[in-house]
Amino acid sequence: MPEQLVHDENSSGSNSNAAGRVSLEKAARVLNIFREGFLTIIAVAGVICIIGITAAYFLNASFVVFKTGSMEPHYPVGAISLTIKIPAKELKPGDVASVLRDGASVLITHRVVSVNGDPAGPQTGKAVLTLKGDANSSEDPVLYTVASAQKVIFTVPHLGAWVMAMRGPWFLGAATLVVSVLVAWSFWPKRDRKHRAEPEKTIGRLDAES
Structure with a gap:
């Protein structure tokens, strides 16, 4: 009976950890979508600026x-x-x-x-x-x-x-800060999920053997 209780507790703990990992992965995906979308908007705005400067020069x-x-x-x-x-x-x-x-x-x-x-x-x-x-x-x-x-x-x-609002110092400062954070985030080294998962599998096997 005690062994069954320990096994049930380990199972519930594993389920909680799995649910937590799923929630973190969903949050990471949402943040990645937001980051990619914002960077795309910045890129499009940059292209529009280049077109405007070119038109201003030639026309x-x-x-x-x-x-x-x-x-x-x-x-x-x-x-x-x-x-x-x-x-x-x-x-x-x-x-x-x-x-x-x-x-x-x-x-x-x-x-x-x-x-x-x-x-x-x-x-x-x-x-x-x-x-x-x-x-x-x-x-x-x-x-x-x-x-x-x-x-x-x-x-x-x-x-x-x-x-006119975007030409203001507050907007320019905030936009520069946001873009800097997103650029740093996009180049930030990512952890390998496989390496994080291996120790958990190993622990699970040891618990089963004991």
């Missing part, structure tokens, strides 16, 4: 984030637009363009109302633009005499707000 493309509601409802606050740099004289009424006046540091992105030649003559290569925000009741109070402008090609609503 004079850039992105503009709408921070005010002057172009609503078609261009809400937080929208992001892809723009391509073109000569200002190639703009047409109805186009949406970003311009930077001489001496100014902030882009103005409004709809083109009219395009006229520079009074100083065509040799300047500039054009005089009249712009107006879609949500504004009147045209901009100033004219924009510029040689080039960023013409809006397409727009994605709300994405710009996320882009």
Whole structure:
């Protein structure tokens, strides 16, 4: 009878250990899936960044984030637009363009109302633009005499707000920490499960023989 009790206790202990190993293996698989998924997202984001940099270099493309509601409802606050740099004289009424006046540091992105030649003559290569925000009741109070402008090609609503948030120091710091941990984890040496299982089998055989 005592031998049977000892055997039952050993069996229950072995079952508990097996259940614990199964739970750990499931948790490890879930963590591995999370790690691989996150690294895949980072890789895709890297490819998108490379494509964006290449397009910016060869096509004079850039992105503009709408921070005010002057172009609503078609261009809400937080929208992001892809723009391509073109000569200002190639703009047409109805186009949406970003311009930077001489001496100014902030882009103005409004709809083109009219395009006229520079009074100083065509040799300047500039054009005089009249712009107006879609949500504004009147045209901009100033004219924009510029040689080039960023013409809006397409727009994605709300994405710009996320882009601006990701440029913040807190997000960059947290993202760097998470990526560093995941990269270190992916290269961390893994234990061989066979070596861990062998001692348990050996102990089980000794218990059975005794």
